[in-house]
Amino acid sequence: MPVSGIALTLHDDPVLVRQALADLRADARVTLGDGHGRWLPVVVDSDDPRAARDLHQWIESLPGVIYADVVYVGFPESEETAPRPDAKPARPFAQPSLP
Numbered sequence: 227m228p229v230s231g232i233a234l235t236l237h238d239d240p241v242l243v244r245q246a247l248a249d250l251r252a253d254a255r256v257t258l259g260d261g262h263g264r265w266l267p268v269v270v271d272s273d274d275p276r277a278a279r280d281l282h283q284w285i286e287s288l289p290g291v292i293y294a295d296v297v298y299v300g301f302p303e304s305e306e307t308a309p310r311p312d313a314k315p316a317r318p319f320a321q322p323s324l325p
Contacts, residue, residue: 231298234266246290
């Protein structure tokens with residue numbers, strides 16, 4: 227279940243922005259942050275990477291949104307992907323020797 231952080235740049239037309247915000251608020255997968263001027267942070271929670279991509283494209287297509295820049299994508303661990311307590315620790319990356 228990917229979680230994405232998206233930085234929106236909003237249009238300067240307040241009518242378009244109001245409609246975009248109403249559309250975003252109506253979607254339970256979207257959480258709006260505190261905006262600053264024309265910029266608004268958004269967190270989206272989706273079922274899989276394809277749904278995340280589709281949601282991003284929908285947000286970017288809203289008339290009140292100029293840009294929707296993805297700034298973070300995380301895949302929270304579930305019971306299926308969490309490391310087992312008895313698992314061996316991962317080997318550290320090899321460190322190149324410096325001259």
